[in-house]
Amino acid sequence: MELANISLPIRSPFLDRRLLRRFLNLYPLLPGPRIIDFQPWSGHAGSLLIIVGRGFSDVRSENIVTVGGQPAFVISAEENRLIVISSNEAETGAVTVALRVQPDVVRQGPRPFNILDTPSSDLQFDGPPIFSIGADKGWLSYSQTGASYFKKPDDDLPDDGPTYPVPTQEEMEMSNGQSWTTTIVIMPCYPSDQPEPSAAARQVIVDRWNQAAEFWRQATYGIWTFIPRVLEWQALAYEGAHFVDPGANQLKEGVYIDLFGNALFANRDTLQDPKFQNNRPGGFCVSYFNNGNFMRGANYGPIERLSWKVGPVTVNWHFLNRPSFIYVGDSANWGRMAHEVGHSMLRTDAKGLIHPEDVYDGDLVDGPEATAQSFDMMGDHDPGPLFSSYFMVQRGWYQAWNYPPNRLPELLRSNVFTLEWKADPRGPAFTHEYDLVAHGSSQNRTTNRWHVLRIKVAKGLDYFIEVRERPPAGSSQVFDANIPTAGGTRGGVIVTRVISGERPLNNNQQTNLITLLHGRDRVRTLTDGEQVRDPARGIIITVVRNAVSSNPMVSRVRVEWNQAPPGENPAANMDLWIQPWDDAYNSPDIWVNRWTNGGTNPPNSGWPPSVPVDNNETPIVPKVGQPWRHDFVARIRNSGTAAANDVHVVHYANSSPGIGDNNRWEAIQAPIDSRNIGTVPANGESYSIVRWTPNVNRHTCLQVHIISQAGERLATNNMAQENIFKFDSEASSPGEPVEMLVSVRNPLKRRALIRVEVDGVREGFGVYFPHRWVWLDAEGERELTLIVVPLLDNREMKKPGARRTRIRAMGFVAREYKDKNMPEWWSSIGGITMEVTCKYGAKILLEEKPVLDRGLLQVWGAVELAVAGVHVVVTAEKARGGMVSAYGKTESDGRFGVTFGYDELKDESGISAALQATIVDSDEFVGAESNIVHWLY
Incomplete structure (x- = not known):
């Protein structure tokens, strides 16, 4: 593994194999396994550790590792180095390694691993890591300091009425008039330096939430309603100064997870009751007692996993229906409550916010324009x-x-x-x-x-x-x-x-x-x-x-x-436009076609340019002289009765792919920054195509801008972006981890906290990201590594599509307003979708003796596992330089054949070539290269 930008205090010998060998030579050679050292020495639960020593197995599953008394996940294994992720339930304690063949021989590290509190009391520190494991069970699981349990809903228990999960946009549009009801759990809480508020104060909260629910019933004609479940007062673990910034009348930036985690823990017995399990709440709200003083509210958006730690206690929550989390003060009126529900309880996009538009004066460029x-x-x-x-x-x-x-x-x-x-x-x-x-x-x-x-x-x-x-x-x-x-x-x-x-x-x-x-x-x-x-x-x-x-x-x-x-x-x-991205960060008007030797692979010829599955063919980084070509295609539309002439389009790329946009894009084509595609017909479309060469080990965000023309109906629909990337997990059992560099960018002109959420992790996979939030200077950015870890053998992934996971990493930034009536909320700054597929390893072989027959060179080979339809490209490197390639597919017995023309291979030195075959775009096999066959005529 590269382990670039993992944001951990790890010394260079642990990352550089040459320096690691020198370091290990300082220690005597003893029977293994043996831990000589590990880095870092401290971190949050769920942190990534590098363990160095001797006698480890290079098969991941053969190493048994614990950190702080809990099993750790081994994501990379070599004889002298293990890379592991500690459990979200780990406590301060020893780091140990054993081999599965000798489970009783347990070796301990030179010091304990120290678990830090989550979150840090210094709010300028970056957040703890995200380590999420895909699950396939009920809506909520809960674990505390290593004792994990899950209560299955009991269908025989009564509840307060029919309730359903929060509907999606598609479900609402296709609901055929079906009404929806969900539960919102309100958790009244007070800081530890305040006495418990009165029952009358709780009743005020009950009455206002009932009024908010009545508003929603009337506003939607009963199509969408919610039942507020107001729990009893619970004390929090910290004093008020830990949570509230009195000068700003709001929560301190960075303590949202602390507040939600603390409130959930205080109500853990009630929330584990099967009645709540049956109802699958669509949202949670912390009603924070601030002694009647004004306090802003905020909508944190949907959360799938939440970890909270105080002292020796670690709590992990997993909500499969991703309920929304809100906080308000005890002085909030029913309008504020109904407003916060509106932000996210009816989710229409991946970010979970139904109402992302600004309707009121806040941090807008022209605030008074918000007249509605x-x-x-x-x-x-x-x-x-x-x-x-x-x-x-x-x-x-x-x-x-x-x-x-x-x-x-x-x-x-x-x-x-x-x-x-x-x-x-x-x-x-x-x-x-x-x-x-x-x-x-x-x-x-x-x-x-x-x-x-x-x-x-x-x-x-x-x-x-x-x-x-x-x-x-x-x-x-x-x-x-x-x-x-x-x-x-x-x-x-x-x-x-x-x-x-x-x-x-x-x-x-x-x-x-x-x-x-x-x-x-x-x-x-x-x-x-x-x-x-x-x-x-x-x-x-x-x-x-x-x-x-x-x-x-x-x-x-x-x-x-x-x-x-x-x-x-x-x-x-006339109006020029291009379709923006959807909730998977994928635009139907942007795609990549890959060509080999003048033909796409797989073949996509003709006009207009065809659109591959998932809008992109997997980019291949070409070797020097290799004839790989990538066309970056944009579909430009015109809605109107007149043609648009002299249309200019700019194609941009941004590496690494990112969460957020700080405007640091590079135009792809040269020497000019825009491409004149001529005329886009009335009520029609045309295409802008530029050549794109991907960089080594970099996956890229692609963006297209249509340069606005005078008199267009609308000038704000001229940009679209594509952020979807495909990865193959290299063959092993389980598959090897996949790393992807992700840039987190601050779009604001001030220092800000950027919150990161990850979802879409299906059963059989785990995902790691170094921080739940990062602090960035104005328009700043940081590169961090997203790691996806297959946890099961391919043969265990039997459900349809089980070997593929599409993981979204999404960014949010707090929106702040000066008017005290306006609550903060978290605005999406975009994200990426990463698709990882576990595939089998297979060798590919070329036969040593190609046959020249009637002006055609026939080259034969086979893929080790007999599967029909595997895409294969054979390249021929000529003696004086230059390459040509031919495309083929395997037959049912795994064999394939391609032909090269005599004139394609001939140069001044005669006819000679070095031939090599490559597996590409296979649904079953990881890409592989064959032996090299030298042919001379």
């Missing part, structure tokens, strides 16, 4: 507004359903009417009126009425028109009681502009926004006769009549475009 905050629960939440219509439409909550007994729900109607704006100056004028109804106690079922009118302007840009209304006197409606309205009215029309789409937080762009299209001077509902205009597109929205009827309020609006004289805005009928 008073109309969105994800904005100024304390006054209790409804969600803006973008979120209501996104989640499918404006669909009217009928629920007949003993039958599937029936969709009665959609309460969203959608228009698509088209820039066609020669087209007819568009004018139409629509009746819109406010969100009432039940879905609208009146024909020719809708809750929302949506105008699709461009890819990623929409206008939403809706009616908002304060509840009448005596109403049980909990939301919108405090929305700003025009004088003398209880409500009216609002128009929001939404810029959507998945983007990592970056230092050179304003975060996606939901704003009022009627601007900063009319932050209120609109009334009779008022208009909203988009002059560049000629769109006019008019409130024809504000109150056609009331309770719920109905308003009539008129939408117009193409009213301007022809030619007023001719460039707005």
Whole structure:
């Protein structure tokens, strides 16, 4: 193993084999196994250690290693060096080694390994390591100081009603009206220097959470609800000064895991009750007693594994459904609670945040532009507004359903009417009126009425028109009681502009926004006769009549475009765009095709360029003179009625692949930075292709920028990125670990804590990353090594796809706001997906005597294990330099054959070549090279 950038205090002799031999020669040769030393001498549970000595087995599974009384995982084994990962439950204690053939002969290291507290009390230190082992059992497992147990849910125990796991985006969109209910566990806690709060103080928390749950029930028409389970007061292990920064009225940065781990441990008996096991909570919230003083809240996002240590106690939690973790102060009102639930309880992406857009003034480039905050629960939440219509439409909550007994729900109607704006100056004028109804106690079922009118302007840009209304006197409606309205009215029309789409937080762009299209001077509902205009597109929205009827309020609006004289805005009928990445950091518009000797491997010829499986063929680092070629392909789209001419595209690469973006990308092509791909047709697409040569031992993030043209509909959809990488675990039993350098980057212009989460670890694999969080200076970066360890033999991985795991490493940075009403939360800064496949080892052989027949050189060989369809490339290096290659596949008996043309091999010295075969892109076998055959004619 390379063990580059593992962020541990390890001396160079332990990493350099030549220096290691010199070091070991200082000690007498005694029968093994024998531990001479190990590094580091101290670290967190789950740390990586290097043990040096004599007499170890070079087969990983034949070495039995313990650290601090717990079995350690051996990830690399040589006769004189072992690389191990200590258990998450390890305590301060001895490091021992034994061989499986002599398990009673146990050798101990020269000193104990000292386990550090987690987290460190110095918050400027980096966090403890991540060591996660894939599991295939119930939703929650728990272990404490070596005593691990798991309680299986008892289906016979009663609960408080039907509950389900948190639904995914796809499940919500395809739910066919199915309602969802989950449990949120609220853990009231107080610091050790405070007396236990009263039962009345707990009841206030209960009442406010019930109000937040009622908001969600009303807002979603009962489609999505949660049951708050408020536990009893529990004392924390530390005083208040350990947790709270009184100057900032919030938790100290870096103690989130400490707070959550402490609260879970204090409630461990309750949480292990089978009733909670049955309900599979979708979230946990720590309600921190701050004696009634103001305290910010925060949403930490979903957590799969959590380790916490204080004194001699180590606690490890594993949540397979990745519930979200929230904290609020005891003074928080129900609006803040409902807001925090909104951030992550309905997950729509890998980062776990349903509402990543900024709706309110905070650290935005232009804060006052956040004009919609008073109309969105994800904005100024304390006054209790409804969600803006973008979120209501996104989640499918404006669909009217009928629920007949003993039958599937029936969709009665959609309460969203959608228009698509088209820039066609020669087209007819568009004018139409629509009746819109406010969100009432039940879905609208009146024909020719809708809750929302949506105008699709461009890819990623929409206008939403809706009616908002304060509840009448005596109403049980909990939301919108405090929305700003025009004088003398209880409500009216609002128009929001939404810029959507998945983007990592970056230092050179304003975060996606939901704003009022009627601007900063009319932050209120609109009334009779008022208009909203988009002059560049000629769109006019008019409130024809504000109150056609009331309770719920109905308003009539008129939408117009193409009213301007022809030619007023001719460039707005074109929009260049490229699809951004999905939740696996994979863009369908970016891929790599690998070529050998003029043909792709496997063959992907023709136009347009074909897309390989998983969007990428595995890059191969070429040897000098080798004819490997990689095409970095980008699909450029144009939505509009006019062609886009003289389109320029920039292809970037960034090594190592990273979490976060600090804008340190390098353009691939030279000598110019952009490539003119000519014309992209109207409502069509074209392709930008550049040659890319990967570097040795480096996997790379790829990024594409379309240079914006004047008059485009939208200039913020011109960039996409691809962060997916494939690795083969080299053959052994179990497979060998796979290392990948990952750059963690700070996108902010200030020193910040970057939190790292890893998920997707399936049964039979383990993953190690040096830190759960790192501190980075402004726009700084650090390279760290992500290690994936196969734990089972290939033959034990019998389930479909069991030999492959797709692991995501994701980064988050805290978002901070000056307004005391705005809680902090963790914003995604992107991540990478790493695919590791355990494969079998196989030898490949070339026959020594190729045959020249009728101008063709026939070369034969075989793969040791007889499997049909294994891809093989044979390269021929000519005597005077230069290489050619031929592509083939194995037959059912493992044999293969390829041919070279006479003219391909001939040069001034005659015809001679050195031939070698390589296994590539095999689903079953690790890539391997054959013997070299020298041929002379």
